[in-house]
Structure formats: structure tokens, C-alpha cells
Amino acid sequence: MQRLHGEKLRLCKALESIADALPNVDRFNCLVTANSIVPLLRDTHLFEETVIFPVYEDALTLQEADFASIRRLRTEHIEDECFADEVTEQLLGIGHGRPVENAEALGFMLRGFFESLRRHVAFEHEHVMPRVIFADPQTRAFDTGKPTSR
Known part of the structure; x- marks a missing residue:
């Protein structure tokens, strides 16, 4: 997950x-960046939704288990993928030669997209990752480089 967050943040910087x-x-650069957006988000979201989110949900206490955060993150995934398109x-x-007709509007679009991605990464980094790391011994071992008994 940390590697994927790093890739998303590099995309934001680009x-x-x-x-x-x-x-x-x-x-x-526009072509290279454009061609990386959708595959990166698709792969990241699939990993998060099938691997990370179930571990996170299992780690929540009964008081926290309304899963509103996971529902919001899944909704953000859909929104991010539509915006990515x-x-x-x-x-x-x-990249293929069309002129930039409205630089201000395009800049606003790009900034809206990458700022949304940065907020999403920040939330996952601050709230999801700590629970996942402490909940799943396999994840802990992966992050620390130590072998597990699993």
C-alpha cells in the first residue's frame, strides 16, 4: 500500500x-502521464478493495464498525476513475498536438483531480494503514522485511 501511495503521489506531482x-x-510528458493514470488507479483500487479494505474492516472495533469510511473511500474510487478518464x-x-485552448480551465481540472487524490492518500495513510499494519501479521512482516510464521 505504501508503494501504491508513492506511485499516486508521483502521479500527482507530474x-x-x-x-x-x-x-x-x-x-x-502529457502522453506519458495520461497513459499512466487509468491503469494506476484501476490497479490500486482493485488492490485496496479486495485486500486492504477487508483487513481494515476486520480491525475495526464494534463502536467503529459502521463502515462509513470504507463506503466513502469506495465512492471516491468511482469518482476518481471517472475524473481520471x-x-x-x-x-x-x-499530447497528440491539440492546442491548450483554456489553460485556466485545464489547470483547474488538473488541480482538482490531483488534490482529491492527495486527500484520499492522506486519509488512507493516517487512518487505514495503521489499522491494517497492526491487524495483519503478514502486512507487518512485509513492511518490516521480517519473515512471518504464516
Whole structure:
């Protein structure tokens, strides 16, 4: 999960760099970035929803077990993937030679997307990861590099 968070944050940095350079962007960088967005989010979300979230839910106490946070995170995954499609479409167009017609609007779009991703990563890092690490000995061993008895 830490590796995936790092990849998401690197994506955010790349998107921020593009937004900061508008309207004079590196077209090749737009293509490279655009082609990484959807696969990264799809793979990350699948891993989180099938591996991380079940461990997190199991680690919650009865008082915490309304699972509202997990429902919100799953909803954010859907929203992020829809937004990712729009961002990808814009960056691919620019990468293939379409002019940046409205730099302010595109910058606003990019910033909205990467700031949302950063907030999502921050929440998972602060709230989900500590529970998962302490709940699952296999995860603890993976993070520390120590073998487990499992």
C-alpha cells in the first residue's frame, strides 16, 4: 500500500508540473502521464478493495464498525476513475498536438483531480494503514522485511 501511495503521489506531482507549465506543456510528458493514470488507479483500487479494505474492516472495533469510511473511500474510487478518464482525454489530446485552448480551465481540472487524490492518500495513510499494519501479521512482516510464521 505504501508503494501504491508513492506511485499516486508521483502521479500527482507530474500532474501538478503540467498544471504549473500551462499553457506551454511538454506534449510527450502529457502522453506519458495520461497513459499512466487509468491503469494506476484501476490497479490500486482493485488492490485496496479486495485486500486492504477487508483487513481494515476486520480491525475495526464494534463502536467503529459502521463502515462509513470504507463506503466513502469506495465512492471516491468511482469518482476518481471517472475524473481520471476526463483528465486522460484532455492530456492525450494535448499530447497528440491539440492546442491548450483554456489553460485556466485545464489547470483547474488538473488541480482538482490531483488534490482529491492527495486527500484520499492522506486519509488512507493516517487512518487505514495503521489499522491494517497492526491487524495483519503478514502486512507487518512485509513492511518490516521480517519473515512471518504464516
